[in-house]
Amino acid sequence: xxxxxxxxxxxxxxxxxxxxxxxxxxxxxxxxxxxxxxxxxxxxxxxxxxxxxxxxxxxxxxxxxxxxxxxxxxxxxxxxxxxxxxxxxxxxxxxxxxxxxxxxxxxxxxxxxxxxxxxxxxxxxxxxxxxxxxxxxxxxxxx
Numbered sequence: 001x002x003x004x005x006x007x008x009x010x011x012x013x014x015x016x017x018x019x020x021x022x023x024x025x026x027x028x029x030x031x032x033x034x035x036x037x038x039x040x041x042x043x044x045x046x047x048x049x050x051x052x053x054x055x056x057x058x059x060x061x062x063x064x065x066x067x068x069x070x071x072x073x074x075x076x077x078x079x080x081x082x083x084x085x086x087x088x089x090x091x092x093x094x095x096x097x098x099x100x101x102x103x104x105x106x107x108x109x110x111x112x113x114x115x116x117x118x119x120x121x122x123x124x125x126x127x128x129x130x131x132x133x134x135x136x137x138x139x140x141x142x143x
Contacts, residue, residue, distance in 0.1 A: 045070060045072055046071075047066075047067065047110060048067070050125045051072050054123055060109075060122060061101065062100075065099055066106050068095050097112065098110045099120070109139050
């Protein structure tokens with residue numbers, strides 16, 4: 001039995017959509033064997049016992065420095081062993097300066113950067129019962 005071109009495209013698009021959805025739901029940074037992050041998970045950080053996920057380009061006004069955020073770690077290799085952030089020495093996790101965003105509670109969103117000259121990344125904490133896109137729209141509007 002052979003597949004038609006349009007059926008192959010539909011299957012490929014469905015697989016891609018499932019993969020993107022799964023990684024956005026996980027929202028973490030995977031480490032390869034050398035401790036470097038891979039690009040297969042969404043960029044995420046841990047700050048104040050909350051996980052924040054990068055949301056892309058939104059309008060905001062930077063507030064005050066609120067501390068340090070650390071790289072969030074996950075295992076996206078599909079194996080049965082989980083990589084937990086407490087199994088990796090904290091000094092091996094990338095540290096980011098965390099800033100408040102004016103008008104938004106830092107429990108909901110922060111901006112981070114690795115060094116003073118790096119670009120800022122806006123990060124949103126999304127409760128389990130609220131999709132990341134809904135949380136972002138609630139906090140920043142529909143842009």
